[in-house]
Amino acid sequence: MTARPEIAWQRLSPRMLLVHPVHELLRELPLLIGGLVLGSTTGNQSWTVAVLALSVVVGVARWFTTSYRIEADPESGQVQLRAGLLQRKVLSVPLNRIRSVQTDARLLHRLLGLAVLRVSTGQEARAEHGFELDAVRVDQVPRLRAILLAESPQPAEAPTAEPEASSTVLARWQPSWLRYAPLSLSGLLTMAAAAGVVYQSGAFGPLQHSRLVKSWLDAAERLGVAGTVAVIAAVVLVASVVLAVLRSLLTYGNLVLWRAADALHLRHGLLRLRERTYDMSRLRGGTLRQPLLVRIFGGARLDAVMTGVHGAGESSVLLPPCPVSTAESVLAGLVGDRDVVTGPLRGHGRRAASRRWTRALGFPVLAGAVLAVFTLTSVVPLWLWTAWVAVTAWCALLAADRIGALGHRVDSRWLVMRAGSWERRRDCLATAGIIGWTVRQSPFQRRAGVATLVAATAAGVKRYPLIDVPEDQAWAVAAQASPWVADSMWARR
């Protein structure tokens, strides 16, 4: 760094002086509630004041200790971030390693006209290792994005701009998508998280003795055990549905997915606005995911398979649960071939099917045998047999569904893999992105004459397995997808 001219360190937007203390307070919320409770029981509120003051000081200090600089040289340029209150650290990212730039604005950021700029590289796509500028003014974002992505062919565009006339809108959020929201566990998880916060803050103890809880307990005694359980279950169910719908609405209501030139843009969030720009030249395909309940109601979600973007989790989501026709047409538009997305697949045959049956029914048959032995020697309650029949029927249905799902389709450009029942997925993978093949066989698979074929790629979840392909087809699939396998010296024709 000595040879280069020194570039001055810049601070983030001074408006963050308002944001940091508030975020710091929110982060210390359990501590603050604890302080309040402690204060009200001891009659001494100085703890609360101390927590408040400390949060504000830490928040302000965070702004003063954070700075960044950009060396805008396309060859050896890098962006550096210096941060840390007690433990100083400097993060450096070479500009030519930057794969995508994302912005994210929570409510407070939006009110103040700020946005968090996140930079991700091919190597570390996980959020916790990410490089983020928290925060810069929204009107600076296009300029920064242009500098940061100087090498990548990405149009520099204002993050809040509506899709231009030259771009095509691929999908817009519809109110009907909300019907898939209650089918996920997000409502229950939100409630569990809220309960955790209440419990952690220490507010649980005083609550136990409050009048409200006493009146509830009295009501519960009057209702009896069965009644109480029914009421609690109903309340939890309704609350989780409401929360899940609300959460889905706030996160995805106003979602727009559009394509302009070589980039794919995704923007969503009513309160917290998130915007992602994906470089189309890094797109290696897409995954249609259909959890069982969503599938029953004709829905699907769409994930991008992209280098430099972590394959699982929120960063790769293109569409939340939506009608399957929407997800399919969007993916078909990206892939450029409708057959890849909806075309028929080649099944894996009888041996793969029988493996599904033995796996699904192995445990029920064993349990049935044990039950039969017990029935002969002693009395077994009838409900046990009823439960056994239900479990067996469920496992059989699952196995049948898994057999129906299993399949693949391959040509020189696309590898399509479908599997799963509980969490069905159809992975469409560009063969150009496949940089390794593994054929794996357990002793059972060797006996059944099948193998697991794994396509390795630098994109998405990196590892795309295709289970129980007939052994003689495994290498044929690999060879059809990758010419370097077909042309290798080991290929037998």
Add this chain to the structure above:
Amino acid sequence: MPPCRSNSSQVGGILDDVNNGEPSPKVLGMVDPAHPPSRRAPLRWAVGGVVPWLLLGVGQLVWVRFDQRLPWLHIVIAVGTVLGATISVAVVPLWRYRVHRWEIGPQAVYTRTGWLVQERRIAPISRVQTVDTHRGPLDRLLGLANVTVTTASSAGAVHIAALDVAVADHLVAQLTDIAAIGGEDAT
């Protein structure tokens, strides 16, 4: 050697033409790679495999020394340990030696590994990112080396275990020579 079509393996966009050439004749399977690991490899695996069982045995001796209340349990565990040690010394290393194979072609690295669960893995040399040599204490004692060839995918690294040092050195030189590492992005 069939003609090479490496011009079609460029990193490209989602809509790029990848392989518009004539459909290649159907591949029926793959011949196994040619080269076995070092002759000392079974010894290396036997020693490496027996160490945990020896530690377990020592633990049992200490246990017997201080507590003799459940003799049948001691006998069951001792039999289990002896059986495990025997398998890991006499069966696993030889089985592994029969399975393990490797070979470097002009375009790809190909290996066969494992014993109970067996894997064949192939990776194109044009996409290789790093070639690492690893030598543990046991490997150094026996003059062995392990080579790991990584690509941009965490699911695609090729491991070649228990080679003679001279062979490993030659292999690394050959690979770095063909791969011209750092030339392109390789993702």
